Amino acid sequence: MDPRLTPATDRVALAGAGIARPTLTEGTAMRVAVPLVDLDREPNGRRDRQLVFGADVTVIERRHDRAFVQAAADGYCGWIGMAALTAERPAITHRVAAPATHIYPKATMKERESASLTLGARLAVAGIAGGFAELVTGGFVPVQHLTDTPADDPAAVALSLVGTPYLWGGNSRGGIDCSGLAQAALWAAGIACPGDSDLQRAAFPEVEDIRRGDLLFWPGHVAMALDAGRMVHATASAMAVIVEDIAAAIARIDAAGDGPFLGARRPPAGGAAQGAPSLDGRVAFP
Known part of the structure; x- marks a missing residue:
């Protein structure tokens, strides 16, 4: 097991x-x-x-x-x-759609923030007024940073995290690793995705042609295609989320002894194509 x-x-x-x-x-x-x-x-x-x-x-x-x-x-x-x-679990209504946001004690940006949240944080909103969402659990979050519908383009979500520092096991704007980036991008689109790259490779069908949103795999590493020639990934080589040419990345990783390239896998469509998809087979977006 x-x-x-x-x-x-x-x-x-x-x-x-x-x-x-x-x-x-x-x-x-x-x-x-x-x-x-x-x-x-x-x-x-x-x-x-x-x-x-x-x-x-x-x-x-x-x-x-x-x-x-x-x-x-x-x-x-x-x-x-x-x-x-x-133990308190009020109904989730929204998720954080921005790379990061803040919780404020009052509905004004001039207050000192009480907490910072990352992409994908799940929120129970009691009401929205004056550009802020009031949380059932207390505090206010700017509505510009929230969504109650899945994203249409996981690759765009991954691109929003460019510059995030690399962190082994990380799943946030403060630090993220390769599989954390892929999972965060797919979850934002309402697409179920495991937490580690080997599990992700096993979860989706293999494809020959590379399209935007496909996952690209190496032993212990995953990236997301932006198109047939470019990809975005969290890489220890740069210690950050970066955009890289796919062919150059394959050559660089081979030269470092961390190859070979294992091919591409295609997650299902997300966003509007899915309607209100489930992330885990039990809980509908958000």
Whole structure:
């Protein structure tokens, strides 16, 4: 079993998952209530991924101040701090569509911000007035940075993150890795997408011709095509999200000993073509 997608610790497993453990649990539905939290392989261990504000999880086991969870959106499992979670789960109405935004204590940009949110953060909006969305959980966010419909062009979303610093396991404007960029772009269009590049390669059909929005793969790396000749990716070679010529990238990566190029895969259409698609088979956009 792939530990990244296995809803079980050495002691407790999620009931119905078909995993034998001393204890089975139905789990506890909770939600991320902080701007960003690391999802670690072990309690206080190495970061595998990150979860953004509003992400829903199932808590499977608690150990002191840590919780082993499974993310609802992609099934990824790991440990996070219990302090990052809340049992309050008001209906999600909007997502952050800008690379980043702020929560303000009052509906004015002149107030000191109380928190910063990243692309994809999920929000419950109580009402909109004066250019600000009032959150059920408290605070105000500029409406210009929010959406309640999926994006039509995942590649444009990926381009909006150009210049973001590279961060292993990162999923935010503050730092992102190759698979995090691909996932964020596809999720913004309402397209289900796993969290790591090997899982992403297995999720979509292979194609010969490269089109905008296709995913391009190398061992341990993924990029998104902008057209037949260019791509955008988060790369450790530049330690940032950059646009690069595909042929030049293939040659550079081969020269570094990190090849070969494994070809292109095509996610399904998103945005208006999907209507109101589901990200995880259970929760419709947003």
